[in-house]
Amino acid sequence: MANTPKFASKIGMIAATVGSAVGLGNVWRFPAEVQANGGAVFLFIYVICIFLLGIPVMTAEFALGRGGESDATGAFRNVTPGRKGWWLTGLLAILSSYLILSFYMVVSGWTFEYLIQSITGDLYSSVDVNEGSLSQRMGEYIAGTYRPIVMTVVMILANLYVLLRGVQAGIEKMSNIMMPLLFILLIVFCCVSLSLDKASEGLAFFLNPDFSAVTPRTFINALGQSFFSLSLAMGILVTYASYFPSDAKLTRTAVTVSLLDLMVAFFMGIIIFPGVMTFGLQDSDLAGSALVFVTLPEIFAQMSGTRIWSSLFFLLLTVAAFTSTISLAEVSVAFMQKRVGLSRAKAVMTVVLPLLVLSPICSLPVGPWSGFKIAGLTIFDFLDTVTTNFMLPIGGILLCIYMGWVAPRSFFSKQLTNDGELKSRALGLIHFIVKWIAPVLIAVVLAGQLM
Numbered sequence: 001m002a003n004t005p006k007f008a009s010k011i012g013m014i015a016a017t018v019g020s021a022v023g024l025g026n027v028w029r030f031p032a033e034v035q036a037n038g039g040a041v042f043l044f045i046y047v048i049c050i051f052l053l054g055i056p057v058m059t060a061e062f063a064l065g066r067g068g069e070s071d072a073t074g075a076f077r078n079v080t081p082g083r084k085g086w087w088l089t090g091l092l093a094i095l096s097s098y099l100i101l102s103f104y105m106v107v108s109g110w111t112f113e114y115l116i117q118s119i120t121g122d123l124y125s126s127v128d129v130n131e132g133s134l135s136q137r138m139g140e141y142i143a144g145t146y147r148p149i150v151m152t153v154v155m156i157l158a159n160l161y162v163l164l165r166g167v168q169a170g171i172e173k174m175s176n177i178m179m180p181l182l183f184i185l186l187i188v189f190c191c192v193s194l195s196l197d198k199a200s201e202g203l204a205f206f207l208n209p210d211f212s213a214v215t216p217r218t219f220i221n222a223l224g225q226s227f228f229s230l231s232l233a234m235g236i237l238v239t240y241a242s243y244f245p246s247d248a249k250l251t252r253t254a255v256t257v258s259l260l261d262l263m264v265a266f267f268m269g270i271i272i273f274p275g276v277m278t279f280g281l282q283d284s285d286l287a288g289s290a291l292v293f294v295t296l297p298e299i300f301a302q303m304s305g306t307r308i309w310s311s312l313f314f315l316l317l318t319v320a321a322f323t324s325t326i327s328l329a330e331v332s333v334a335f336m337q338k339r340v341g342l343s344r345a346k347a348v349m350t351v352v353l354p355l356l357v358l359s360p361i362c363s364l365p366v367g368p369w370s371g372f373k374i375a376g377l378t379i380f381d382f383l384d385t386v387t388t389n390f391m392l393p394i395g396g397i398l399l400c401i402y403m404g405w406v407a408p409r410s411f412f413s414k415q416l417t418n419d420g421e422l423k424s425r426a427l428g429l430i431h432f433i434v435k436w437i438a439p440v441l442i443a444v445v446l447a448g449q450l451m
């Protein structure tokens with residue numbers, strides 16, 4: 001256990017963890033969910049989910065990670081050596097995060113391609129917004145055989161570079177540079193968006209709730225989104241928390257990370273909806289990949305300074321995706337180091353190099369092999385559905401049962417109070433939520449997915 005590296009500073013610790021949480025989930029998935037679930041009312045319920053469930057479950061995951069001081073499987077073994085079998089929960093998380101990584105890397109390749117094409121201006125050459133040429137361009141690009149693969153490989157190699165440098169010199173240093181950059185870019189985009197003609201109409205849709213639009217689905221989707229966005233139940237937070245210094249305040253860190261993640265999602269709403277209203281876009285423009293790869297470029301094409309705004313936006317997206325892929329990969333890297341006993345370099349190679357084959361396999365079916373389906377879905381959509389709709393909630397329920405019922409309560413309180421040094425007024429409440437409320441609500445979400 002002594003050889004577990006630690007983040008060098010509290011800022012680095014927060015930056016890395018926020019870097020993991022803030023990703024395509026905030027920038028891409030969140031606005032699409034808001035649009036599909038009735039606007040402000042979804043935001044309202046989402047905020048409740050973050051406070052009621054997200055923060056307590058994140059705190060529990062931090063406690064398991066720092067107290068267990070190992071990879072996502074070893075943490076269970078270290079906390080309750082007598083309780084055999086719980087490490088399998090960690091293995092499920094590792095498997096889920098690796099599967100997510102394999103297709104997330106493909107999307108991060110798209111973001112990088114769009115960054116390059118924005119800089120060169122190719123994305124907007126001979127574009128006629130009204131003719132839907134950006135949508136066609138996106139379709140053609142994804143269907144291309146070699147270019148999406150090249151860009152995915154570039155992102156894989158970038159991951160390899162940072163991960164090989166290790167926790168402090170790689171992950172922490174990169175996060176310390178990229179996270180401030182991301183927040184600056186977000187603020188710039190908020191200012192631009194608020195100056196658009198119909199900004200107030202967009203804000204009204206995003207911020208004035210219409211409670212008559214609430215359905216059980218709204219709750220299910222909001223809870224699912226909060227877990228996805230906060231990187232919960234993927235082994236990521238257990239792994240990163242094992243790198244937290246022993247004097248880090250876990251509850252406070254969970255609140256900070258969750259609120260920063262919420263803030264990014266909120267900013268994305270402020271950025272997108274004024275644009276949607278001003279440029280009169282339809283619901284279908286906001287679904288899935290269309291939002292960031294078609295709708296936003298359409299908006300940029302109608303603004304002055306198209307290439308600059310487009311480049312800055314895709315830079316933001318590439319940064320957000322990159323820091324998340326790093327954290328998804330680190331889960332398996334830590335496992336290879338701790339359980340299989342590999343050196344860091346070998347562990348990184350073992351985890352990252354297979355992606356050179358796996359990720360293209362995920363992207364290929366979107367292209368010329370689009371006829372290949374599993375359960376009626378492309379490999380890409382199949383992996384997305386299985387991991388986020390099923391493996392993630394199952395992992396969440398098991399994590400809560402473990403931290404609420406199996407791990408001793410004294411372990412929980414020792415972690416939250418830093419061995420009695422701090423007062424933790426929220427301890428009882430957090431433990432209660434993790435033990436009773438969170439597993440039941442997540443089970444409801446899971447059941448909802450099956451219906």
Ligand code: PFF
Pocket residue numbers: 020021022023024025026100228229230231232234324388392
């Ligand atoms: N939290 C990140 C995001 O919102 O994009 C990364 C991520 C973690 C995505 C875990 C999905 C996931 F299941």
